[in-house]
Amino acid sequence: MEKIPPILYAEDNENDVELTLTAFKQCKLSNRIDVVNDGIQVLDYLQYNGKYQNREKEKPVLILLDIKMPKLDGIQALKIIKSDEELKTIPVVMLTSSAMESDLVKSYNLGVNAYVVKPVDYDDFIEAVKKIGSFWAIVNKTV
């Protein structure tokens, strides 16, 4: 039986985390959502470092990155991910409240796969999450 890979979700704000997870619940995705709170944790997770030393060796099917995070921000993390031979094939979607042009440009230049701005309206948010989930986790084929 094929193991269903997890989705890595990086977000520092716990409220946002809660909302997003609730939204995912409504999607009824089978994938497990692993949450980290900053950029370092992202890398630790992906690189089986720190407290994730013993993590089961599996690449997440999707990485959802918020930009504004302490320590290493989303874009920095993205950069590292996309320059890592092992990790760069994992689809990364920025999920952020920043609509700044510069962030977009930087992200795409770094090879981000998608960039989604978190809508203020919760219904819209749920809709967006569903779409992200269903596409990236189900429709999209990964390596």
Next chain:
Amino acid sequence: MQKLCAMIENDPTYEALLQENLALRNELSQKKTELNRYQILTSKVSDLIWILNLQGQFTYVSPSIERLRGFTAAEVYKQTINDVLTPASARKALQLLAETLDEEAKGIKKDVFGCYELEQTCKDGSTVWTEVIISANRDEQGNLLEFIGVSRNIGERIKIQEELNKSEERYRLISEVSSDYVFSTMVLSDGSFELNWVSGAFENITGFTFEEYKAKGGWHASIHPDDLKKEDEDLLNLFGNRAIKSEIRTLNKRGEVVWVQVFAHPLWDSDRNALKGIYGAVRNITERKITEQKLSKANNLLQAVLDASSDAITMTNRKGEFQACNKILLHRWGKTREEIIGFSTSKVLPPSVFQNRVKIINECIEARRGITFTDTYDEKWFENTIEPIVEADGTIENVAMFSRDITLLKNTLDNLKKSEEKFAKAFRCSPDPILITFLNEGKIVETNDSFIALSGLTKDECIGKTTIDIHLWIISEQRNQFTSLLQKNGRVQNFECDFNFKGNVRNCLVSAEVISLNEEEYILGVIHDITERKIAELKLENERKRLRTLIESIPDLVWLKDHNGVYILCNPQFELLFGAKEKDIIGKTDYDFVDAPIADFFREKDRKAMMAGKPSINTEELVFAGNGYKGLFETIKTPMYDVEGHLMGILGISRDITELNELNQHLEKKVEERTLQLEDANKDLESFAYSISHDLRAPLRHIDGFSKILKDAISESSDETNRYFRKISDSVIQMGRMIDDLLKFSRLGRKPIQTTEVDLNTLVKNVINQFEPEITSRKIEMKVGKLPVIHGDSGLLQMVFENLISNAIKFTSKKEKAIIEIGYYKDTDQKNTIFVKDNGAGFDMAYANKLFGVFQRLHTQSEFEGTGIGLANVKQIIHKHGGTITAKGETNNGATFFITL
């Protein structure tokens, strides 16, 4: 009887007697016959025969006495001599009688006493001249018995004689003056001639007397040696019994040649059939001959003259046929002299020309006077003069026609006339006033139109007056100078003086010359008004001075070079650069004052400017040779062109920008600093804005999220609670929008405008397309007019129209039929004004000023949603474009927004 007769016949004495008797009888008979004869004679003869006895009584008068004197014979017998003759003749007769009787007594016996002319008286009282021949009748002894006379009426004869005398006298006179003489010559038996007699002017003609002539040898000897042959011919004719008429030369006594005309008739002896004499007349025709020769010469001369004439001369008759002509005419019609007679030009001239000529010929003949006319054919013009030729009898059959080819003359005259007209026109129309005056006294003869116009006088006011009279001269000294120059040189060129025209002083140049026409001397003067020029010159001089002052006062270096780099002028500042005075710089080049590399640099810049045809600016460091000053200069080199567009030279102006430069540099540094500061500030602001919006959004999201979750978590939800949740959600969304708008607004404020050419037509079309779904579903009528192409930031402008159109759509949502109109027009200042008009909710004009404020709204959210940032954005963008936006509206009656760019 017979016997007797026979006997008598045979008897000699009887015979003799018989003979004697017979003889006597014969004699008697004879005498009777004679008497009878005499009686018949005397009675018949017209002459009077009379017998006068010694006593002086008439014993017999013949019957013709009655005819002669009117008296009968019977009456005459009673008359004495005194009765018969007039007193004068009677005296004469009686004297004769007395003398005769005396002579008789002396024994002188005459038979005929003589022939006397005696005047006899007639019965009617008149007298009659008679010629009386008186004879003596004597007896056998010779004694005078009686006088027998024959008287002839010589009255007629006397008359005739008198007339003859007169005519003889006349003839004598005539013959004396006559150039003729008549002659008769005898031809002697030996064939030689002897001049018989001559009459008339023989001596005059020959110079010889009759004797001398004969002695010299007569006719033959007087013939001119050259004409002897002719004489022979003449004689031959005479000897042939033919009269001759010939002209021959003779030599007179002095040896001079005398031409004579000889009429000679032969006197023919028909018995011997030979010439026996010549009679005739000789006329001195020397003069005539001379005249003839002269005439012939004259004729030849005339013909030569006629032939030499360039006119065609003919003698033509009424029909236009030539009778005679000269060479030119022959030449003109290509005929010989023989062919020309009777030749008519009717076939060679155009019919109208020929007919006209014939008409005029006849007119000339009728009027008996000459006519001159011109006609033309073959593109040639002829002047023809026709003169009637009057014959000796006064009739005119022919005319003489002189035809002159005046084509050239006419052309010349036409040209001359045209040229004259041209000149007259030139004179009249010349823009310079021209005057012609007499040399003496200077009275004006002619003025042209320009003079009239300039002087304000009429022609009449000028002609006949002098230039002094019309107050032309202002300064008499000038007039004197002018006059003396003219007198000295005969002409004056460009004499500068002042003239009074219409009371104004005009500076003029006068050029004048003395000319002679028709033996009169005139002055032709042309006046050139140079007042304007003088004024212009003065202006120019002032300008020049001004310019000079300007150039000299300018603190900048100013100079002018020609296209070869040779200095034409410079100002005092420039002098410092080269350390030389302007007069030393003019005519030299840069190479004379600075080192070659620097001079090259200068020339290069000059060339650049000349090539470009427009000013070239460069900065350069200059070192003043004059005072060692060193500085940075901005030099402008401008190529200068004259009015015809030719390059005159390069004008250079150098400004000392050293200080300015330093200042600039200083400023720039400052600016750089400030810019950096500003950029930093901007960056900070940007991050700040971003942070704010980003950070502010998160809690909003949470509120909305959790309130929704809460809503779902509540087991029972009433309308009330649902309403509350909805309110929360709406508020959150509103805040989100406001944050976005604020962010956009601030970003907009910081964003620099990028101007391109924006075609508003496509831009607006694109914007409208964005709203297509709503436009179609609501059936909104979009009226879009032609919009201009303007300079602006296409992105920003798009925002403007998005805002305005979205507003229009929004605020017409409550109207059944929404009409949105977009267009443009040019306002009074020629600025583009674009308008967006709708027929929607409109607004109260009292709050117009609030429209464009940030977050300012004139309606509630429930009426029309929105944050109130749209128009603020639009205003900001329009202001960034340097334009203005205004709005006009009426509550519930639409609004129009006017953008002026």
